[in-house]
Amino acid sequence: MRKTARNADSGDPQRDSVYRWEASHETWNVCTLSLEQCSELANRALKAAGCMPAAVIQGPSNRYSWNIPKLRIISMQGPSKKGRGGMNAATLLHEVAHQICFDRHRNRVKDHGPTFLAAYRELLINFGVMTAKEFSLTANKFRLRWR
Ligand SMILES: [Zn+2]
Numbered sequence: 001m002r003k004t005a006r007n008a009d010s011g012d013p014q015r016d017s018v019y020r021w022e023a024s025h026e027t028w029n030v031c032t033l034s035l036e037q038c039s040e041l042a043n044r045a046l047k048a049a050g051c052m053p054a055a056v057i058q059g060p061s062n063r064y065s066w067n068i069p070k071l072r073i074i075s076m077q078g079p080s081k082k083g084r085g086g087m088n089a090a091t092l093l094h095e096v097a098h099q100i101c102f103d104r105h106r107n108r109v110k111d112h113g114p115t116f117l118a119a120y121r122e123l124l125i126n127f128g129v130m131t132a133k134e135f136s137l138t139a140n141k142f143r144l145r146w147r
Helices: 015-023 035-048 089-105 114-126 132-141
Strands: 055-059 066-068 073-077
Touching: 015 089, 015 132, 035 055, 035 073, 035 089, 035 114, 066 089, 073 089, 089 114, 114 132
Parallel strands: 055 073
Antiparallel strands: 066 073
16 A cells, blocks of 8 residues: 655655545554455456456565555555554555556556546445445545546
């Protein structure tokens, strides 16, 4: 989710707004899925999008989740002592959306731009994390754009 350092000139102008929108969902920073469940959901979502599978691994609790699309690896932030972390459907689908965007567009779209967010939105809706209405209502509050 936050694989790059924060800086003003990242070439990814929507990134911080996406992070703030995600942070506004209290449960999106809680581990609710096992590694097997993360892997199963990721590959169900990739298959539905017509993409090849990816490997899902569990990373340390002090490292944010990430995806290296060329290598088809998704690392999920493992649980802290308090159960915080990235092993939940919303965070997993964020990383899956990066893989789908790379498979479709390579590096021609911004990491967290409108094309990414449209792919992420589809996943959140199709896999029951939120309704289209909930997405619009919350994303509009953060002035997010998707297409
Ligand atoms: Zn991301």
